[in-house]
Amino acid sequence: MTMPIVAVVGRPNVGKSTFVNRIAQVDDAIVHEMRGVTRDRSYHNADWNGLEFKLVDTGGIEMGDDDAFQGSIRSQAFAGANEADAIVFLVDGRTGINADDEEVARILRKTNKPVFLVVNKLDHPGRSDEMWEFYQLGLGDPWPISALHGHGTGDLLDELVAVLRTVELPAGADEEEGINVAIIGRPNAGKSSLTNQLTSGERSIVSDVAGTTRDAIDTHVVHDGVPYTIVDTAGLRRKSQIDQDVEYYGFVRAMRAIDRADVALLVIDGTLGMTNEDQRVAGYAHERGCAMVIVLNKWDAVDGPERKAQIRERIADRMTFVGYAPVIAISALTGKNVHRIWEAVDAAYASYSKTIPTSALNGWLAQIRESGHTVSQGKAILRMKYVTQTASCPPRFTFFVNRPDLVTDNFERFLENRMRQQFDLTGTPIELRFKKKD
Structure with a gap:
């Protein structure tokens, strides 16, 4: 309210x-x-x-x-x-x-x-x-x-x-938190500039000094009738490189913001390309199960199509564990292409909160069975009998099989890829679980 x-x-x-x-x-x-x-x-x-x-x-x-x-x-x-x-x-x-x-x-x-x-x-x-x-x-x-x-x-x-109690509050709809969006990334990638673009105001202090933002800062906005909570976070880097306890507290606040986020916007400095730090920050969000959109910032300052292609190729190569995250190139400073982020956030949240009917899932599973693709160990063969969605935000799917111990990482990746081909799950991680059913 x-x-x-x-x-x-x-x-x-x-x-x-x-x-x-x-x-x-x-x-x-x-x-x-x-x-x-x-x-x-x-x-x-x-x-x-x-x-x-x-x-x-x-x-x-x-x-x-x-x-x-x-x-x-x-x-x-x-x-x-x-x-x-x-x-x-x-x-x-x-x-x-x-x-x-x-x-x-x-x-x-x-x-x-x-x-x-x-x-x-x-x-x-x-x-x-x-x-x-x-x-x-x-x-x-x-x-x-x-x-x-x-x-x-x-x-x-x-x-x-x-x-x-004597204050007259403005009339209007009750305030809704809406989709919770955490803007994350390593220091000086342009997170605060992006926050200001998305919130249409100088909500966060912007400086070329790394570590300017220290607290996680919430801003409630409505875009095209949809409410969002935009959270600008402190720059994340590995704990061994944090040399001030103030910076450590900022790190903790940022991790809390990721914990409560529906969608994380991972901001990468396009002029530097993807780094190990970016990969590590992506891992933080992936481990916590929130949807993700990768934002290539400062794209207007990257020289030539060849360099841009190299950066995108490196992201595709090094970010396979979050391959579900769409990549959007923008300039937070000028606002170029920032409007595309709203569509990406909405799509990622739709996938993150999606519920797929059990009948559709088992129709898809029947196609997998008919293809004959399975795993075996000696005379034992994995037989998948039934699948249902058991959670959302992010989606979790439980498979009832005869031998859960036969499921390999490769086969699990195969199922995930085929599931993503069949159902639109862009932007969200998914979890597959396997239970024994005689």
């Missing part, structure tokens, strides 16, 4: 992500003492006293700092505040006010939205003497809390929810 939105803003390291995790009762937002860990804005569901609302975790705002990311982080933070129905402005009760706090307060005083000035890291409740300096920010009474221990958060939420 449509829910009110609460943006959490403040300078770096005041405890925004800890606060979000406390209120949402999850550990989705990455918490770390290093500044700049949160960059994009991320959304988290929460509820209090029967009211559900969305919390927006934003990057730390530093008004005078213009490093490689700070301008975009500021934009993302203020974008979160602009779309919110209420704003929680978090400050650090231990260090007191600084120039960035004063500048953010100046901007927030101009908004017509309710602003809650929340003084965090006050781990000993009742110390009112620590609160007086925060009145000079001009945002009313400050709320003392400890996001780490939970002190004061209940009183704050009572007042926040009372304000949210």
Whole structure:
């Protein structure tokens, strides 16, 4: 359903992500003492006293700092505040006010939205003497809390929810998650650029610095009447190459996003061609059983048809274990051919959730039996008697046979290939199981 939105803003390291995790009762937002860990804005569901609302975790705002990311982080933070129905402005009760706090307060005083000035890291409740300096920010009474221990958060939420109940939400259809699409790939392949193209806005920060995205970021969109949840994930590489615990947390969030995905968009940097890392990331999605579309990004920067043919040939050769995944060449930067991704995602999801009638499956099995193709060991011959679909998302098929131990990997691949020829299962893995039937 449509829910009110609460943006959490403040300078770096005041405890925004800890606060979000406390209120949402999850550990989705990455918490770390290093500044700049949160960059994009991320959304988290929460509820209090029967009211559900969305919390927006934003990057730390530093008004005078213009490093490689700070301008975009500021934009993302203020974008979160602009779309919110209420704003929680978090400050650090231990260090007191600084120039960035004063500048953010100046901007927030101009908004017509309710602003809650929340003084965090006050781990000993009742110390009112620590609160007086925060009145000079001009945002009313400050709320003392400890996001780490939970002190004061209940009183704050009572007042926040009372304000949210007065908010008039836009009329419209209830929000649906729809098809869950995870955008995965190694660092700097163009995942965030593709996310922004698919969501029609600068939803994720884009930079040529590898590792820009750290959290998994959900965006709900509707395209041609179909709802989708697009999840931009941190770049995936082998765990032995992860040298920061922040990057490790990003890796874990990305793997969780794959776990709940219906369809994974594997983004490959076309200018580099397919690498071992791309193959490994494909393996992550394949092992978790989600449908897949391979996206060759930066295709407009690949020189000549011969080089393009080589890249496609290498993908076909090295990605046989996900040979069911269609390959689409695009440019996320310019938007060229991005529209083709929607059709591919829809087709992959249709295959992923498909249910094939038992009569059709056994008609196909009769043709296999008539062809005489089977396996044997000595005098023992595999006889397949019956097949039925026992699951979907992804599809699973159970064969009842006289000797399951006779089934070889080659014969299983043969059955899968013949099944894919007979039934349209483009984009999805399938699982074949064999049970004994006398």
